[in-house]
Amino acid sequence: MRFLIRALAPVFALAVLAAAPARAASTYDIPVIASLTGGGAFLGQEEQQAIQILEKLVNKTGGIHGRKVRFVFHDDQSSPQQAVQLGNEVLAAKPIVVLGTSLVAGCNAMGPLMQSGPVMYCFSPGIHPPAGGYVFTAGVSTFDQAQALVNYFRGRGWTKLALMTSTDATGQDADKGFAKLLAQPANKGITIVAHPHFNPTDVSVSAQIEDVKAAKPQAFIGWAVGAPSATIFRGAVQGGLTVPMGSSGGNMTYAQMHRFAAFLPRELYLPSSVWAVNGDPRVKLDPAVAKKQKEFFAAFAADGKKPDEGSILGWDPATIVVDALRKLPAKATAAQLRDYLLKVKGIAGVNGVYDFAASPQRGLTLKNIIVSVWDAKADTWKVVAAPTGLPLK
Secondary structure, X not given: OHHHHHHHHHHHHHHHHHHHHHHHHHEEXXXXXXXXXXXXXXXXXXXXXXXXXXXXXXXXXXXXXXXXXXXXXXXXXXXXXXXXXXXHHHHOOOOOEEEEOXXXXXXXXXXXXXXXXXXXXXXXXXXXXXXXXXXEEOOOOHXXXXXXXXXXXXHOOOXXXXXXXXXXXXXXXXXXXXXXXXXXXXXXXXXXXXXXXXXXXXXXXXXXXXXXXXXXXXXXXEEOOOHHHHHHHHHXXXXXXXXXXXXXXXXXXXXXXXXXXXXXXXXXEEEEEHHHHOOOOOOOOOHXXXXXXHHHHHHHHHOOOXXXXXXXXXXXXXXXXXXXXHHOOOOOOHHHHHHHHHOOEEEEEOOEEEEOOOOOOOOOOHHHEEEEEEEOOOOEEEEEEEHHHEEXX
């Protein structure tokens, strides 16, 4: 018996090897690099969940060219260095598209790897890729988010603002954006009365909060994402800063609202794309966008989940890529996919109607941004501003 097993082992091995290509060919694999652990996991896990829900829907409707879609996830552990390593590993398989990663620093680190392809569709709104390239980015830009928030504050008569930003890539992007934003004629009446910085690894910002309080702002913007934003929220509440507060839309996740519940500001305003409208009759959406949102929320409800900002950062990019691959030839190249995406115009998503000509590499503009306030009792966000940040009555 042992002799027979040894004799047949090579045969079984050859059979397995022969079957491997057939199995690989039966699925359409799309690599996804996301921050599934580490500081960015609050977004990465939501992105993964959304894409897995989408995968089921795509495969129920025929997959891509008759092959089932399989999104293959790789965890960069919220590390730019790990994102680059994974990027290089994924490129060895010569994919035409890579989705991810979740954070600004990781996307910026991976971007140079994709200069000649494949297409990379980053989940972070905080990067600003050059027009015409292979790198695309999800959501409305952080600059437009900040502008909508400032528009809302100005509309409420809050013109003396304090701003706190981190010293990492997210904070540096914010500093550039707010400087450009406040230089606009429409914001000439806005004054930044204090602008302290902090290191994202700091455990306390009590000194910075005292400086903010001393400047007597009418509203405060603590622009950070994830754990650093918790440091700001906690410092503000413990330091007795009671003015309305705004922050990055990247914090608009249930995981964070629940985890930070004990020290969230009384009024926390967050900008986001129009996904958060969710049927609010005061905000008129394109009918095609409203339909996409209905399908989006229904898909999550069927899976027993509630979507948030992390969900949408994964959902729309994956949907756009799948739709493109369905329309392109079965053996499309990265260049063909890039050229197709560059010409996308008038395609509805949950975030709005995409127009990559008007907003290169992103497809969304300030017109796709609203502002919401967290309502802990209702366990959801309530829309307070129409697109561009105009306060609702």
